[in-house]
Amino acid sequence: MSETNKIEMFEVSASPHIIKTETVRTIMRDVIIALIPAIAVSFAVFRWPALYVIALTTLFCVLIEFVFSKLILKKNTVSDLSCIVTGILLAMNLPSNVPWWIMLAGSFFAIVIGKLVFGGIGQNPFNPALVGRVVLLVSWPALMTTWPAPDVPKNFSDLFKNPDAVTAATPLGVLKAGGTKALDENRPDAEKTFASLKAGYEKSDSDKNEYSISKKAPLYLNLFLGNCGGSLGEISALALIIGGIYLFYKGHITFHIPASYLTTVIVISGIFWIADSAKYADPLFHILSGGVMLGALFMATDMTTTPIAASGMIIFGIGCGLITMTIRLFGSYPEGASFSILIMNALTPLIDRYAKPKRYGV
Amino acid sequence: MPVVEKLAVSLSQHLGKPAVSLVKSGDRVELGGLIAKADGYVSANIHSPVSGTVESIENYPHPVSGYAQAIILKTDLSKNQDFVYPAPADWTKFNADEIKKKIADAGIVGLGGATFPTIVKLSPPPEKKIDSVIINGVECEPYLTSDYRLMIEHTDELIAGAEIIRRIMNSADIYIGIEANKKDAYEKFKSKNSILKPELLKLKYPQGAEKQLIDAILGRKIPPAKLPMDVGAVVMNAGTLFAVYEAVAYNKPLIDRVVTVSGLGIQTPKNLLCKIGTLWSDIIKHCGGFSNNSKTVRLLLGGPMMGFAQFTDSVPVIKGCSGILALTEEEAVYVEEQPCIRCGKCVRGCPMKLMPCELNRAMDYNDIETLYKLNITDCIECGSCAYICPANKKIIQKIRKYKIKVMEWAKKNVGNK
Numbered sequence: 001m002s003e004t005n006k007i008e009m010f011e012v013s014a015s016p017h018i019i020k021t022e023t024v025r026t027i028m029r030d031v032i033i034a035l036i037p038a039i040a041v042s043f044a045v046f047r048w049p050a051l052y053v054i055a056l057t058t059l060f061c062v063l064i065e066f067v068f069s070k071l072i073l074k075k076n077t078v079s080d081l082s083c084i085v086t087g088i089l090l091a092m093n094l095p096s097n098v099p100w101w102i103m104l105a106g107s108f109f110a111i112v113i114g115k116l117v118f119g120g121i122g123q124n125p126f127n128p129a130l131v132g133r134v135v136l137l138v139s140w141p142a143l144m145t146t147w148p149a150p151d152v153p154k155n156f157s158d159l160f161k162n163p164d165a166v167t168a169a170t171p172l173g174v175l176k177a178g179g180t181k182a183l184d185e186n187r188p189d190a191e192k193t194f195a196s197l198k199a200g201y202e203k204s205d206s207d208k209n210e211y212s213i214s215k216k217a218p219l220y221l222n223l224f225l226g227n228c229g230g231s232l233g234e235i236s237a238l239a240l241i242i243g244g245i246y247l248f249y250k251g252h253i254t255f256h257i258p259a260s261y262l263t264t265v266i267v268i269s270g271i272f273w274i275a276d277s278a279k280y281a282d283p284l285f286h287i288l289s290g291g292v293m294l295g296a297l298f299m300a301t302d303m304t305t306t307p308i309a310a311s312g313m314i315i316f317g318i319g320c321g322l323i324t325m326t327i328r329l330f331g332s333y334p335e336g337a338s339f340s341i342l343i344m345n346a347l348t349p350l351i352d353r354y355a356k357p358k359r360y361g362v
Numbered sequence: 363m364p365v366v367e368k369l370a371v372s373l374s375q376h377l378g379k380p381a382v383s384l385v386k387s388g389d390r391v392e393l394g395g396l397i398a399k400a401d402g403y404v405s406a407n408i409h410s411p412v413s414g415t416v417e418s419i420e421n422y423p424h425p426v427s428g429y430a431q432a433i434i435l436k437t438d439l440s441k442n443q444d445f446v447y448p449a450p451a452d453w454t455k456f457n458a459d460e461i462k463k464k465i466a467d468a469g470i471v472g473l474g475g476a477t478f479p480t481i482v483k484l485s486p487p488p489e490k491k492i493d494s495v496i497i498n499g500v501e502c503e504p505y506l507t508s509d510y511r512l513m514i515e516h517t518d519e520l521i522a523g524a525e526i527i528r529r530i531m532n533s534a535d536i537y538i539g540i541e542a543n544k545k546d547a548y549e550k551f552k553s554k555n556s557i558l559k560p561e562l563l564k565l566k567y568p569q570g571a572e573k574q575l576i577d578a579i580l581g582r583k584i585p586p587a588k589l590p591m592d593v594g595a596v597v598m599n600a601g602t603l604f605a606v607y608e609a610v611a612y613n614k615p616l617i618d619r620v621v622t623v624s625g626l627g628i629q630t631p632k633n634l635l636c637k638i639g640t641l642w643s644d645i646i647k648h649c650g651g652f653s654n655n656s657k658t659v660r661l662l663l664g665g666p667m668m669g670f671a672q673f674t675d676s677v678p679v680i681k682g683c684s685g686i687l688a689l690t691e692e693e694a695v696y697v698e699e700q701p702c703i704r705c706g707k708c709v710r711g712c713p714m715k716l717m718p719c720e721l722n723r724a725m726d727y728n729d730i731e732t733l734y735k736l737n738i739t740d741c742i743e744c745g746s747c748a749y750i751c752p753a754n755k756k757i758i759q760k761i762r763k764y765k766i767k768v769m770e771w772a773k774k775n776v777g778n779k
Contacts, residue, residue, distance in 0.1 A: 013671055016745035357709060361573070362585060
């Protein structure tokens with residue numbers, strides 16, 4: 001107490017008087033951190049072009065957000081970092097050899113049409129990065145579906161060389177065009193690349209042993225690690241799972257959507273595989289290839305565009321799985337993850353209307 | 363806490379009607395003497411915490427209602443001001459009505475903070491069969507540790523209190539809920555192997571809320587707009603139980619209570635036994651005053667989640683004063699609202715299974731009907747939604763206001779249910 005007779009005055013406010021120090025900005029920062037493993041794999045597999053695409057797309061997104069948030073929302077919303085997340089996620093959905101104007105167009109559609117016209121963060125019905133990707137996919141299909149061949153460096157110094165300008169189909173593309181037979185034919189290739197991956201390390205007797213194990217399932221191991229053709233971020237299931245676990249640990253995503261999405265994919269592909277394993281690929285192949293893992297962990301878990309209640313999330317995940325598998329098995333596109341998530345985004349308000357938490361005590 | 367010269371004993375010590383003063387300016391009062399009488403059913407007696415004289419009865423700052431009538435006492439420092447404990451009475455000879463009378467006479471109210479007169483809680487209507495009494499040993503809020511100290515230091519008294527309660531509650535089962543971070547208190551009760559059965563509960567907020575506590579221990583969910591007695595339970599704070607024991611065993615009226623004095627703004631945080639009516643400024647002085655390291659910006663009655671902010675430290679301790687918290691700039695931050703990103707953390711955090719984010723949107727549109735449909739009146743105002751919200755939405759602050767609007771609307775449009 002002060003010696004004078006001064007009355008101490010304190011702030012008066014309604015409780016709670018303490019709040020968690022988490023903000024939208026820290027959540028977005030955590031998502032960026034969670035994407036680092038996938039970025040690292042894209043660099044290892046596609047080298048400098050990968051980093052160039054990620055950096056330039058993110059830069060475009062930030063600039064577009066800066067200019068158009070001032071124009072449309074009358075305020076600068078770059079600082080919530082969501083435009084960086086959108087930028088990286090959009091880049092994750094691009095091949096590493098796209099020209100710069102594709103990135104610019106994608107960024108524009110993602111940020112402006114996907115988000116700002118609806119009123120900015122929290123108001124957008126569709127996942128902005130997927131809006132960008134799908135506009136690009138249907139507008140410039142050739143550019144969007146020509147993927148460079150994976151080029152895992154044989155030794156450390158190779159990492160900094162530019163990759164060969166060879167293109168390759170994605171595993172799902174191979175499957176669509178030639179069926180499981182074509183996949184099997186691709187196997188020796190995949191095996192060879194895996195061997196080259198191992199070649200950089202010291203050879204020992206135990207190595208041989210490991211190699212023979214990997215020989216049995218080289219395709220899956222390659223898919224798991226990311227040694228295959230595809231968009232930047234979708235290639236390595238492992239890197240995506242690491243990022244997903246981080247987000248789960250931080251409490252930003254729940255297991256509902258990824259689990260129900262992947263389970264649905266496994267069940268449907270499993271049914272077809274059991275019915276005719278010569279014609280249809282197995283469930284493991286389906287969850288490891290294409291954009292399912294990226295979609296399930298990073299796109300379908302976008303907070304704004306997915307249901308809030310747990311029951312709604314499960315419906316959302318099952319819906320994504322059904323549509324993805326329908327497109328993969330019967331559609332003309334080899335991959336349907338982006339479309340499935342966007343369609344379910346559209347259904348989210350409807351799901352939210354009916355899927356609510358059960359009232360306490362009733 | 364040493365006795366001080368000036369005390370302000372508010373006539374509004376409890377939920378319900380203020381007590382009626384029995385003394386006037388200039389009267390001499392004795393320690394433990396009745397100075398104000400309960401007015402009506404939901405009200406409670408007030409006793410003098412000290413021996414001394416009545417200076418005046420005036421409007422005085424009150425930690426909950428801003429200002430309220432209070433009896434200002436001048437302590438006679440030459441006299442003994444400590445309650446003299448007689449030999450404990452053999453309460454096993456008392457019948458239920460005698461025990462109840464002692465509890466009512468002692469002016470005991472719920473000491474967790476809600477200050478509901480205890481005797482009313484212990485006298486449920488005959489058609490409500492109470493089979494379980496739960497002693498709330500879960501500190502209702504972060505920072506507060508007064509019940510914890512009580513459980514460790516007065517274990518036997520609490521067990522005796524439980525036996526007293528059992529006599530008037532038809533041999534109901536008596537549990538004490540303790541949070542997992544106070545395992546030593548749990549072990550202590552466990553080793554006594556008495557009728558007071560300890561239950562170790564998960565550490566979470568709001569574990570100390572009545573509905574959540576009953577759910578955690580008995581697995582019973584209280585339906586909307588119902589009371590604990592509707593599921594056969596009565597919940598009572600550990601501090602209240604201790605007061606019941608002292609009232610029955612020693613005829614001691616409720617004239618003091620344990621107060622947690624804490625927060626970064628306090629030089630030496632303590633748990634103190636304070637006489638009702640002691641001014642906060644004296645208590646804070648006893649704790650070394652406000653810390654010089656950082657400025658205290660908020661002074662609270664109770665905990666940081668549901669506590670009442672004070673504009674001055676010259677408010678008195680009332681019966682419901684579980685804690686005095688001085689929060690500094692680092693603890694009590696104010697952040698501007700940002701757009702909701704529908705992250706759903708408020709929904710997962712809501713103990714009443716509401717959708718705070720949806721409520722928030724409906725409140726922004728002043729959509730009373732939607733708020734009614736979203737069961738806004740189920741809200742127990744724990745504040746978890748506003749605490750966790752990454753967009754810093756002031757959800758609970760708005761809910762308090764809109765609950766009243768919705769209740770008025772429902773009266774007119776829904777009819778009596």
